Amino acid sequence: MKKKILVFITISLLCVLNVSAQETFKVMFYNLLNYPLEDAVPNREDDLEYILTDYKPDLFLVCELNNSAGATNVLNIAKTAINSNIEMATYVSNTSDDNIGDQNDLQNLLYYDSAKFIIEEEIIVPTYLRDFNVYKLKLNTVDQVTNPVVFYVIVCHLKASEGPTNQQRRFEMVQDLDAYLNTLPADTNILLGGDLNIYTATESAFQELLDTSNNITFADPANRVGRWNNNSSFVDVFTQSTRTQSGLGGSRGGFDDRFDFILTSENMLNTAHITYVPDSYQVYGNNGLTSCYNSRINSTNCGNSTSEFSFEIRDALHNFSDHLPVTVLLETDATLLNVVDAEISRYFELKNNITRYFLNIYINSHLLFNEYLDIYNSLGQKVKTLQLNSEKEQQFDVSDLQSGLYYLASPNQQIKSLKFLISN
Incomplete structure (x- = not known):
């Protein structure tokens, strides 16, 4: 013990x-x-x-x-x-x-x-x-x-x-x-x-x-x-x-x-x-x-x-x-010193903020294991939902999304959304 x-x-x-x-x-x-x-x-x-x-x-x-x-x-x-x-x-x-x-x-x-x-x-x-x-x-x-x-x-x-x-x-x-x-x-x-x-x-x-x-x-x-x-x-x-x-x-x-x-x-x-x-x-x-x-x-x-x-x-x-x-x-x-920012959460991070086909996400908290993340366009419309597992690094196909600015957010955790760009 x-x-x-x-x-x-x-x-x-x-x-x-x-x-x-x-x-x-x-x-x-x-x-x-x-x-x-x-x-x-x-x-x-x-x-x-x-x-x-x-x-x-x-x-x-x-x-x-x-x-x-x-x-x-x-x-x-x-x-x-x-x-x-x-x-x-x-x-x-x-x-x-x-x-x-x-x-x-x-x-x-x-x-x-x-x-x-x-x-x-x-x-x-x-x-x-x-x-x-x-x-x-x-x-x-x-x-x-x-x-x-x-x-x-x-x-x-x-x-x-x-x-x-x-x-x-x-x-x-x-x-x-x-x-x-x-x-x-x-x-x-x-x-x-x-x-x-x-x-x-x-x-x-x-x-x-x-x-x-x-x-x-x-x-x-x-x-x-x-x-x-x-x-x-x-x-x-x-x-x-x-x-x-x-x-x-x-x-x-x-x-x-x-x-x-x-x-x-x-x-x-x-x-x-x-x-x-x-x-x-x-x-x-x-x-x-x-x-x-x-x-x-x-x-x-x-x-x-x-x-x-x-x-x-x-x-x-x-x-x-x-x-x-x-x-x-x-x-x-x-x-x-690790000065934790409550808005930019350590819960999850993006490997790259600009992508063409795949979104690579690092999961840093067990609270997100097997949870969902939602993708919203610049108008605030939900366009895609991602099902997470318990892996540290996870990859998702976003090739079906048009070029533009998107936000990745958790519907179940109070975590600030992360911004990324799709450039085709």
Whole structure:
């Protein structure tokens, strides 16, 4: 009897503490293209929801937010598409350009999973044009008081356009950032996501970021340093432009530039308590096809039947922004607190939120064994009922359902429904 009690206590503790040898976090940086003031493409919020539903970042770094209303819109989309634990840092309009035109409508911001991360400090590093927004984060670990895992996230948007004057301006902005970084310990863990608007790695702003004589030196985790502009050999890291058609807002030059980056401090490549996962750097939506050079991202030149990113994903990316997001994975061996969200239940989960033919469901509670789950369409009409068994993972044929948005719910348990997309 005592042995059974001990086993029960152990299992209970494992339910409270998310014990894992390795915790992995998904990071995405995205230029939102003048959101929400740019309205040439109607209902582009639906495209953003589609993108976030597919990738589900734990940290979502953005630039080109216009106002607080737009920031809140993105938050609400993220809460629906990712999970209800997503929160945002404080929205503060750009403070840097009051002396040259007061154009304070392009702001950076961080969205984060509040069950995994705690914001300890928010810092603004001003420049002549746009702020660097710096966020000091702490992992929500079981021993965060005695052994905190702390790192910094920087979100930025450097001066655009070619030419010596603009290159110098970008360099001066990075120098302002360096002045702040000099106030931090040299072993500080830092992740930087931004639209750097840099055409080649030889540009002084990029060289300054990678300068090994700096207090903190950044690294390109993709290890794709070179002359990117109009060079098809770098197509796998191109992020702009997703478009060739005029009238959609933003650039329409076709796929030919690497402007968007996620960089890490060198120590995050291998020695920090939170590190970059090797080979995880990816431009989301970029299938790495040379034929995509100078094309629109949703064209047949940029994807085929064996490509990772489908037409549906690439079409959503094309419609929402003239940039593609950049993603990386981070990992830690620290143990996170399992902050259970009563709305996003642990009772059941979906293996994929976007599917064509089959829905794979993980059942995490005996309360759902041999129960039913109902599928509702976007109008709230029940279109299908699934009979569960007692297996941990169960697969159901949904090929008879048309393309669109659906909800999966339990008629007998008070569990929030899960959203999924069928893309035929």
